[in-house]
Amino acid sequence: MTTTVTTCPLARPTLRAVLRWETFxxxxxxxxAAVLLGAALLPIPVAVIIHxxxxxxxxxxxxxxATDNGFALALLILGFASQWVLPLLTAVVAGDIFxxxxxxxxxxxxxxxxxxxxxxxxxxxxxxxxxxxxxxGLLAVSAIGSSLLVVGHDPVxxxxxxxxxxxxxxxxxxxxxxxxxxxxxxxxxxxxLLSVWSRNPAVGIAxxxxxxxxxxxxxALGGIEAIRPLLxxxxxxxxxxxxxxxxxxxxxxxxxxxxxxxxAISLGTAFVLLRRxxxxxx
Amino acid sequence: MTSTSTDPRQLSARxxxxxxxxxxxxxxxxxxxxVDDMSVQVATGEVYGVLGPxxxxxxxxxxxxxxxxxxxxxxxxxxGRTWEDDDIGVLDGVAGFIESPRxxxxxxxxxHLDGLALLDGGHPPELVDxxxxxxxxxxxxxxxxxxxxxxxRQRLGVxxxxxxxxxxxxxxxxxxxLDPGGIRDMxxxxxxxAARGLTVLLSSHDMDEVEEICDNVTIMSRGTVDFHGTIxxxxxMAPDPGYALATxxxxxxxxxxxVFPGLRVGPGHGTGLTVVGPRPEVTAYVARLVQAxxxxxxxxxxxTPLEELFFMLTDVDADRAASA
Numbered sequence: 271m272t273t274t275v276t277t278c279p280l281a282r283p284t285l286r287a288v289l290r291w292e293t294f295x296x297x298x299x300x301x302x303a304a305v306l307l308g309a310a311l312l313p314i315p316v317a318v319i320i321h322x323x324x325x326x327x328x329x330x331x332x333x334x335x336a337t338d339n340g341f342a343l344a345l346l347i348l349g350f351a352s353q354w355v356l357p358l359l360t361a362v363v364a365g366d367i368f369x370x371x372x373x374x375x376x377x378x379x380x381x382x383x384x385x386x387x388x389x390x391x392x393x394x395x396x397x398x399x400x401x402x403x404x405x406x407g408l409l410a411v412s413a414i415g416s417s418l419l420v421v422g423h424d425p426v427x428x429x430x431x432x433x434x435x436x437x438x439x440x441x442x443x444x445x446x447x448x449x450x451x452x453x454x455x456x457x458x459x460x461x462x463l464l465s466v467w468s469r470n471p472a473v474g475i476a477x478x479x480x481x482x483x484x485x486x487x488x489x490a491l492g493g494i495e496a497i498r499p500l501l502x503x504x505x506x507x508x509x510x511x512x513x514x515x516x517x518x519x520x521x522x523x524x525x526x527x528x529x530x531x532x533x534a535i536s537l538g539t540a541f542v543l544l545r546r547x548x549x550x551x552x
Numbered sequence: 553m554t555s556t557s558t559d560p561r562q563l564s565a566r567x568x569x570x571x572x573x574x575x576x577x578x579x580x581x582x583x584x585x586x587v588d589d590m591s592v593q594v595a596t597g598e599v600y601g602v603l604g605p606x607x608x609x610x611x612x613x614x615x616x617x618x619x620x621x622x623x624x625x626x627x628x629x630x631x632g633r634t635w636e637d638d639d640i641g642v643l644d645g646v647a648g649f650i651e652s653p654r655x656x657x658x659x660x661x662x663x664h665l666d667g668l669a670l671l672d673g674g675h676p677p678e679l680v681d682x683x684x685x686x687x688x689x690x691x692x693x694x695x696x697x698x699x700x701x702x703x704x705r706q707r708l709g710v711x712x713x714x715x716x717x718x719x720x721x722x723x724x725x726x727x728x729x730l731d732p733g734g735i736r737d738m739x740x741x742x743x744x745x746a747a748r749g750l751t752v753l754l755s756s757h758d759m760d761e762v763e764e765i766c767d768n769v770t771i772m773s774r775g776t777v778d779f780h781g782t783i784x785x786x787x788x789m790a791p792d793p794g795y796a797l798a799t800x801x802x803x804x805x806x807x808x809x810x811v812f813p814g815l816r817v818g819p820g821h822g823t824g825l826t827v828v829g830p831r832p833e834v835t836a837y838v839a840r841l842v843q844a845x846x847x848x849x850x851x852x853x854x855x856t857p858l859e860e861l862f863f864m865l866t867d868v869d870a871d872r873a874a875s876a
Contacts, residue, residue, distance in 0.1 A: 281672070281673030281674060282640075282673050283670060283671050283672065283673045283674075284673075287670045287671070287673070287674070288670070288671060290670055291667045291670045291671055294663075294667055295656060295659070295667070298656075298658050298659055298663070299658055300658075374654055374655075374656055374657070375654035376654045376655065376656060377620070378615075378618070378620055378649070378650045378651075378654065379649075379653065379654055379655065379668070379712070380668075380671060381618070381619070381620060382618050382620070382643065382647070382648065382649070382650070383643075383668055383671035383672050383716070384640060384643060384644070384671060384672045384673055384716075385640070385671040386639060386640045548615075548620065548621040548622065549615065549620035549621065550581075550615070550620075550621065
């Protein structure tokens with residue numbers, strides 16, 4: 271015979287409370303401060319160095335004007351950042367946030383409390399996504415601000431040769447940086463998946479960067495037109511349409527949709543893996 | 553071997569207040585069977601030991617209790633609740649740790665307790681101070697866990713468990729890795745907690761520990777239950793104690809032993825003799841040796857009776873011999 275013994279149930283933590291725990295842990299790590307500081311400060315010397323160069327990097331998008339136009343320089347930095355800097359900076363947290371629990375053996379510490387696996391998964395995911403957004407925002411503000419302060423804010427020449435007045439140029443440059451968000455979230459989700467699957471922080475951090483480079487390589491190959499739009503890295507280039515005359519946003523919409531699919535598949539797979547796995551380590 | 557065991561399924565009549573009821577639990581990792589048809593009942597208010605050598609399946613059982621590992625078959629009820637029906641609600645009133653408690657090295661002890669309180673849905677702030685006081689860690693709570701000794705992490709693990717104000721405390725080999733002083737302190741702490749009315753379920757591979765602390769015990773080996781019952785019942789099944797005897801004249805010592813039919817005296821492992829028998833007869837035998845002026849070089853107990861029984865039940869010696 272089994273009788274249920276009445277026990278006073280503990281209060282369930284809200285997702286917000288679990289999120290507070292995850293963000294607290296993130297804030298307590300030196301690496302977090304180092305990445306945020308790097309994102310905020312690194313564009314400054316880059317702007318100073320490029321501005322000081324006698325010959326502009328003409329073979330790069332907006333490189334021709336980068337030494338004497340702040341908007342062009344901010345877009346040059348954007349093009350460079352989207353190649354591997356953004357995947358790396360986001361993966362530093364997203365690729366580690368699950369696997370570090372395996373590394374420290376702390377899954378059993380948090381999973382023997384009153385928070386469910388689902389709550390922990392979404393709290394970690396929101397923390398990693400929030401961090402990626404913050405890094406992108408800091409990088410954007412710093413790159414645009416330092417470029418305009420160091421080089422100046424004259425009207426910029428668009429991709430169709432049109433002259434874009436400064437106020438419009440500032441808006442378009444900011445929108446271009448903002449257009450990185452869906453792809454950056456997709457890389458964040460990919461890093462989360464690799465973090466959950468591999469249980470190894472090194473794999474979680476490095477693999478998204480390597481995969482990003484492979485996607486760029488594949489995207490540069492001929493004869494794969496059908497595949498190219500499905501790559502996350504392609505959506506990193508979708509801002510180009512904003513700076514043409516007339517402008518077009520088709521690639522932006524397509525890039526956002528592709529990124530959303532990558533994000534959904536990666537997070538869905540990671541969620542199922544985490545829900546089903548046996549916690550045996552530590 | 554044929555084990556002397558009590559089928560826990562027959563113990564249901566013991567009372568309705570079951571803290572833990574596991575029936576027919578099975579778990580395999582690939583070809584390795586970690587737990588095979590395990591059934592256990594832990595009544596509320598008792599201190600219950602799960603005893604077994606390494607690899608017996610103790611930790612896998614506790615992982616299943618905490619929902620860290622899903623059983624392949626069988627059910628486990630905690631205060632009548634199951635993971636299937638109640639999900640994380642199973643752990644209401646339950647706390648503890650599996651193997652050694654693990655923490656984030658970059659956070660302090662207090663930060664851990666504050667953070668883990670968030671994962672419990674919140675606790676009164678003064679409770680953190682209270683549990684730190686119980687484990688005598690108030691003065692080190694502001695230091696990072698990375699600087700803690702093993703024993704301090706064990707105590708922080710107990711503090712983190714007490715924060716949940718549990719009715720059932722689950723401790724997996726709580727004295728593992730501790731020095732003798734730490735073991736003494738940990739056992740004293742468990743006794744104090746049990747005296748408060750807490751149900752304690754602890755695993756161990758140390759018979760002394762279980763004998764000292766527990767009311768009831770399950771002895772496991774190779775994933776199966778070999779014995780389930782009270783410590784008192786276990787004592788009645790225990791063989792006679794054994795001693796290692798070294799004398800200046802072992803031949804004469806063996807001759808004198810013939811006078812004591814209840815004793816088994818034979819060559820020991822390596823040098824000296826092994827003496828096995830009831831304590832009064834052993835005492836009388838030693839007195840006779842002294843009387844006969846056989847010089848005693850050493851006389852030391854080998855295993856306690858319960859240890860001997862534990863090894864018999866779990867066939868550890870047979871395994872060791874086979875592996876050797």
